[in-house]
Amino acid sequence: MDSSFLRDLLDRLQNGQIDTDTALEKLKMLPFEDIGYAKLDHHRNLRIGFPEVIFCEGKTSLQVSQIFTKLADCNSNVLATRASRDVYNAVNNACPEAQYHELARCITVEKEAVPKYKSPILVISAGTADLPTAEEAAVTAEIMGGNVTRLYDVGVAGIHRLFSHHELIMKAAVIIVTAGMEGALASVVAGLVDVPLIAVPTSVGYGASFGGLAALLAMLNSCASGIAVVNIDNGFGAAAMATSITRLAEKN
Amino acid sequence: MDSSFLRDLLDRLQNGQIDTDTALEKLKMLPFEDIGYAKLDHHRNLRIGFPEVIFCEGKTSLQVSQIFTKLADCNSNVLATRASRDVYNAVNNACPEAQYHELARCITVEKEAVPKYKSPILVISAGTADLPTAEEAAVTAEIMGGNVTRLYDVGVAGIHRLFSHHELIMKAAVIIVTAGMEGALASVVAGLVDVPLIAVPTSVGYGASFGGLAALLAMLNSCASGIAVVNIDNGFGAAAMATSITRLAEKN
């Protein structure tokens, strides 16, 4: 592509269709415009049906509302994460189609059809307190086209709850495990399956959980393999990773 | 399968082929034998062509040698990680086919044909000091059937080195980035691609790198998406994750 663009430009120069200065001007911009353009194009291709993402924390309701409606006006699908109900109200005034996912603290609008991937993404949470992060992952994966199943409140303190859903677990193509406190659920599930597992430590806990550090370290040190970790409470990041995996799986 | 096993058992009981006590004895063992068996079977299926893995650190040369040869005698493919040359010498005496990968500090033997996955796994290292971890990842992925390409010493201090391999990067199905010090390479690469990227912080650095903590935190906080992280220096874990992704991609 770069080559054909360049060949065309050079041919037009040799043919006298453009002069040296015109070609020079275009070529000067090329090194980065080209990369930028390719990248943008590439991104645009990738993003068909994908939401632009707004991280709301640290932004005012007005700022989020403006960015959101600007994106929605371009017929983009939009995802806003870490959005309080106040933020949603502001967005909703300006963009009535916007939907609020209370537990996930997400706002979405779907302007274009999202490609639907078939590979099942299973989102597991250890406890009910991990639901905000688990739902952020689930809602993110869904707006990106993921085929999401939820399996909540199956922490290791009552491990029979997990095992009673053995078949569900074995059918998943990618698994996201959200867990706070000691984060042990990620290792236990990873020991049962051979598909990629993305572990999300949550800040659920108190005292020596140090805001999710305990779960984070536990997941990084998992004795099981086929497991990788994202930042504390980063449901969005886990879903982005999971979606990039299912996209790859269905590209072939 | 569980069902057919159970149906057969119950039919034989109803038909009087076995009595209640015999059935009871078998069923008593089922809950875990069944899980165990299914798991083992599953594992066995997974492990066709896959190495059994021995983590050598904290084991004597004799111990590694005995485990290694016992596994190799079963015609398993075997992978031993974190193996010094002394450990290799011990293994080599007992198992002459064993090969040593000096940089990767790995010993392998391939007794069965490994299924070859086509999806390109690209292993990138930031500096030459990250090579042991990068090679551990590469050798692990290869013995597991991965189609591995290496791209080494392309750290962000001279980012043109990275960009001159733009095409190689864009063709990868899964990318493993190993980097110590500030670990910035993972974010830069993740910003260029839309495939899953597994970041491996290394303990390369000194002072405030705190044994790889700086790179680990950087990678967990990446502003790019489609990235997940494994433990410091855990080349093996990154390769296991990458292989589970390519396996999924080619299963479909």
Added chain:
Amino acid sequence: MDSSFLRDLLDRLQNGQIDTDTALEKLKMLPFEDIGYAKLDHHRNLRIGFPEVIFCEGKTSLQVSQIFTKLADCNSNVLATRASRDVYNAVNNACPEAQYHELARCITVEKEAVPKYKSPILVISAGTADLPTAEEAAVTAEIMGGNVTRLYDVGVAGIHRLFSHHELIMKAAVIIVTAGMEGALASVVAGLVDVPLIAVPTSVGYGASFGGLAALLAMLNSCASGIAVVNIDNGFGAAAMATSITRLAEKN
């Protein structure tokens, strides 16, 4: 019990009381239902007179109130920890028998008789600021049937206060020590007795106490033996451990 359940099922199958499919259906569920059921049953046995426990932090007053009354309606004893007075007011509206333990920040209701264990559990606090944690431990142990004595404000800065209750200490079967700041009281008491001691670091302190870390590390490094530690401010966990010990002591 599992056996008798299974034997009964199999006998009924052999006797034609049920057919293969019915038995199959039940057995299919067994591996996990059985574990689950056994566990539930086991739990139910354990829980005779024991409260179901609700951790209120991060739950709304409404949520706690609904869970609480649902449990109380089943004639369970219920314990809710980390409950503010607001939460209690909501619970109390729905469940007038519910009692509030202000200092302990606990709500309890006792619907069934709790088995009373005789082994004395001694709950010690270093200072008055540790009382919320100490009372959480005491109230938890009591609702679980523990025979609790309280010994408060006997920190090591005036160690004669501790020693003047030497007899009380020597009579205890299990001791819970709650202490913040430097947490030294746990070691001092453990040096006086030969019964199991459960140390609870509290977040009482400022500056280099780092939210209870100083006391936690001190207790983990105790030079005395017969001591084990729970999470910072985890009065509930200490009481659960203490009760499991006294239950064991009185089972024999």
Added chain:
Amino acid sequence: MDSSFLRDLLDRLQNGQIDTDTALEKLKMLPFEDIGYAKLDHHRNLRIGFPEVIFCEGKTSLQVSQIFTKLADCNSNVLATRASRDVYNAVNNACPEAQYHELARCITVEKEAVPKYKSPILVISAGTADLPTAEEAAVTAEIMGGNVTRLYDVGVAGIHRLFSHHELIMKAAVIIVTAGMEGALASVVAGLVDVPLIAVPTSVGYGASFGGLAALLAMLNSCASGIAVVNIDNGFGAAAMATSITRLAEKN
């Protein structure tokens, strides 16, 4: 006892058998001698059949050997922990009955009969690398009279291995779980049982395990109850706690 000693002393004074000065001298020493004596006595009572314990780290072979033989000469049972083979050789020269427990890195000698407690103490290890700590716990508990069963290498990466020993686990009176890396095993086991569980984080791991910190934090944040934690690699401490529990259980 204190009382009878005092009464006797006072009676002899009132009777003129001793004069004020003699009584004074004895009483002057009493406050601490008495405590000391009572404590020593108490300790001695406790220690019938119990070893005196020597922590070898940071002591020379000569120092350990001298302390060991001095204690053994008093017909005490002796336990030395963290003893290298060199230390053992020095001890063995001076005290030929001394036994070395290689894996546990412990030296023991049993001069007096140890009271045997019946309550089963189950020592579980997650991996083979945790064996030194697990064995330190097992050997310590045995020399203190514990009825120890070992269950090793049942980590959560292959959880069926754990469940296949379900009965063994359910029969235990006290459980010690030693685990490094993410330490998840402690939570999983605690979720299965209602007996006291003592969790021992080990320093097994690398990178973000930070010398056992990951496992320590995980265990402190366990979502299961009836669990308490000792210092990293502190097999001795876990056994001392377990023994104090079984002693209590059998006193009743």
Added chain:
Amino acid sequence: MDSSFLRDLLDRLQNGQIDTDTALEKLKMLPFEDIGYAKLDHHRNLRIGFPEVIFCEGKTSLQVSQIFTKLADCNSNVLATRASRDVYNAVNNACPEAQYHELARCITVEKEAVPKYKSPILVISAGTADLPTAEEAAVTAEIMGGNVTRLYDVGVAGIHRLFSHHELIMKAAVIIVTAGMEGALASVVAGLVDVPLIAVPTSVGYGASFGGLAALLAMLNSCASGIAVVNIDNGFGAAAMATSITRLAEKN
């Protein structure tokens, strides 16, 4: 004193003034009552003119007010630290003589004459933001009888400000240095003098000051000698240490 108390008791027993049981009862209580009493007495002796100290954080206005007036009613001098103006208002209502030291966040009442020590205690602060801690130290030392001089805002960024008070510094008997941020002032002052210096790290700072940790570590690692450190923001503790030093100096 203990001796004379005991001798008197024993004499009265020998003389028949009391009987064995009476003596026994008293002696039974002695080991700890005696220590306790001696200690209390000792404390009372120490505390002539000294305030009882109330740490207000975590106490309600009502609680502080009640404790304060109860102590003041005994004609004790009282010091309450970390007291907000709200707390003071509550105290002031009940005890009109109570004085508020706004900057120091302290409440004092002086019912008895405080012994005045002559040795100059110099309280130095690095910046104006360190004044609350510096004033807590100064007010505490004054109510305990200290001869306090204040030298504020002489941080090392403009070290000439410090040196222009060289004589003041050289005349001090004990120096308290309060400093946040990098805490360098403590080392600089300690390098100028040969009197004991008590360093108080403050939580003044942001970012990598980590709540005073930077200053704390700096002070602990001072290259100067004759320096010791108290907890972050612990002005009270520094004054207590300083006063115990001047008391010693003037006892001789």
Added chain:
Amino acid sequence: MDSSFLRDLLDRLQNGQIDTDTALEKLKMLPFEDIGYAKLDHHRNLRIGFPEVIFCEGKTSLQVSQIFTKLADCNSNVLATRASRDVYNAVNNACPEAQYHELARCITVEKEAVPKYKSPILVISAGTADLPTAEEAAVTAEIMGGNVTRLYDVGVAGIHRLFSHHELIMKAAVIIVTAGMEGALASVVAGLVDVPLIAVPTSVGYGASFGGLAALLAMLNSCASGIAVVNIDNGFGAAAMATSITRLAEKN
């Protein structure tokens, strides 16, 4: 100057204009007054056109307002950092010329002409959330005479955005890079240029960013050279360093 002051003093003494005692008195004060004076003078020289700086955090609106107007009354240029709008309102009432820089949270007043340095200072931010810190740097540098260009929102997740401003970057004399999260932008930019780069980690991020620690460690461990780091969120400090560099560059 010191010399001329001294020479004058000494001449006056030699000439009998002052006597020994008068000279002595002045000289006695000299060692520090002289340093102080010289330093002040030096500072005054340095500070021609430079603002006095007020760090507002931890000061009341009244305090800031009083300090600000006192400085402004001396015809000084004044800079107040970390100022909320409330603080500005108070300042503005007293000093109507004071300007508020909302994003930068700075208040400035320019009473004297600031010397304008020509060397371009480029202030780069990784994301929009880093703007408060970036603007604090920019506003500070401008009031100190810096020739500031802003390049915002060019983080490494879309590195083409950075490269499209390659020329701007190459023209800078000093570069300030503000970045939160993983802070990778500093290394990438430093790899492109050979001018001094000052890296400012920001507290932007969540979870394992630990309030900016991740970015701080990353920047300290940069694999690029010609880079130095200031405290988290310390835009002011970076600008002060940058200005001292440009001042040096233009002095020659």
Added chain:
Amino acid sequence: MDSSFLRDLLDRLQNGQIDTDTALEKLKMLPFEDIGYAKLDHHRNLRIGFPEVIFCEGKTSLQVSQIFTKLADCNSNVLATRASRDVYNAVNNACPEAQYHELARCITVEKEAVPKYKSPILVISAGTADLPTAEEAAVTAEIMGGNVTRLYDVGVAGIHRLFSHHELIMKAAVIIVTAGMEGALASVVAGLVDVPLIAVPTSVGYGASFGGLAALLAMLNSCASGIAVVNIDNGFGAAAMATSITRLAEKN
């Protein structure tokens, strides 16, 4: 420059001196070759008289020796840091002109004349134990053309030693301060001058210095301005920053 290269290329194409394919081939490589080349060229310009730098830690003597001689054979100036004497011996065998700087642990060879900058760089160390880092900075700056003065062992514990070199300090254009322990010297010096100061924390210290963390945090929190920090023990990095500043200063 890029432009002239491009114009020339395009002119030759238009003139028929080269054909489209030749131009295409060159242009294809341009985006990165150009950046690379420009960068290389730039680097080459920068590096006239500058050493290529080899970080020896983690490399074998053979590896260092080979890299060193390969670079020296190109008539480059070479600097190897963190080189033991053994490494030097290996280098010296292959490259007899190589010089060893024992204290600095550096090897240098100067094949080309280094441009000499006039701006004085002052390298200060707090103690003698900081000399290796200080000398690494000094030797690095010298091989890069810096005009280096050394001022060693002037730590704040005897601050008069520092002040007796006041003139030397005031004359410096850039100052590097290396200090371990509490690192206070950096703040004190920065308070005296208005030139850029680069602070290098060293790992000198023990206990709560935590390998240089105390000094690092202190320097980051300096109350003085015009100061920036590099990694612990990073003398090389400080010199690279200082040289980039003096280069800038003398470019104008």
Added chain:
Amino acid sequence: MDSSFLRDLLDRLQNGQIDTDTALEKLKMLPFEDIGYAKLDHHRNLRIGFPEVIFCEGKTSLQVSQIFTKLADCNSNVLATRASRDVYNAVNNACPEAQYHELARCITVEKEAVPKYKSPILVISAGTADLPTAEEAAVTAEIMGGNVTRLYDVGVAGIHRLFSHHELIMKAAVIIVTAGMEGALASVVAGLVDVPLIAVPTSVGYGASFGGLAALLAMLNSCASGIAVVNIDNGFGAAAMATSITRLAEKN
């Protein structure tokens, strides 16, 4: 003294014995020479009978030996801390009077009579493993003239051992407490006395002691007052502080 020096100088100027330039030259140097001289003198006064101190860690045997003998040749008393036997051998060859204190790892030589302070300094250690630090404190205090009593192995695990030395403790003028592990002994002793107590955390311990961090934090958070802390293992620093206190006490 400064005054007399200045008066003399000024008188000689007024009398024409020296001219303005000569006086100027001398006065120019005065600010620092004077301080330096005064300080040196002051130090010399302080140091009558006091050793110069050499911290041996990180110095070669040769370096220590040369510094030691150079100091001893000036008839100074010398103290070298952290000295191995090898270092001592080197010193002893050059300075035969040098004495080695094995446990304390100190070398001393006493050339001048040390002033003997009468105030008793009590050095307490919690365990035998704390002896190196305790002895470093004791030997340091003694060479500085301290009247030292040792009380070793009285840790809180057997607190009666401490109380049996109650009188010894009550007689001390200053107390140094060295303790590792949980460091509780410092608080217990501080609770018994009203004299200044210097707490020295030691690195004795393992696992979660984190090299003495646990004891350090515990001591900083002591609930007792009249206590201040020095760096981990810093016996020398504690003794220097203690000596400066006793010096003060006996100056009056």
